[in-house]
Amino acid sequence: MGAEVVTVSTDTQFVHLAWQRDEKLLEKVKYPMGADPTGNVSSMFGVYDEETGLALRGTFIISPDGTIMNSEVNYYNMGRNIDELMRKFKANLHLSKHADEGCPAQWNDKGDKTLKPSADLVGKVYEALQ
């Protein structure tokens, strides 16, 4: 997918091993499973819950120069949509190569219309997207 994907919880790498080995659903998991037992990294990203010692469901896209381009945090009981994560990642890749463009709300993949902010576009976004 062109990115280093790391899943992170406050479990140790040993628990990660046990879980991945035992849980059939995780048979196909290929991403490194990061261990943050101190909660330091979770805290740095603002997803550490001091009361439980657990990390909230946070997703962060970091550019190759180390800048956070997207952040999304869900509470415990709400899952994430991987399609939406992929959409954001693809949009980021596109915009990193076309800094003068914008990916509008309905942008899904390469080839979809982007917008170039200009005087002509003011008040004419609907027409530009047709």
Next chain:
Amino acid sequence: MEFEEYCCGLRVGQKVPDFELDTFEPTKGDFGKFSLKKAKKAGKWTILFFYPADFTFV
């Protein structure tokens, strides 16, 4: 930049201080390390996916 400077979590647009995580690598069946510094050096994007706990639903 130090951890302590971030009382409230990093925000979009901010640079992430270099950090490392011990990992379990399912493809190798072995332990490893993730280093943001190395990912940056390799010109790679990084996606961090936090979740509350192993042995629960993700």
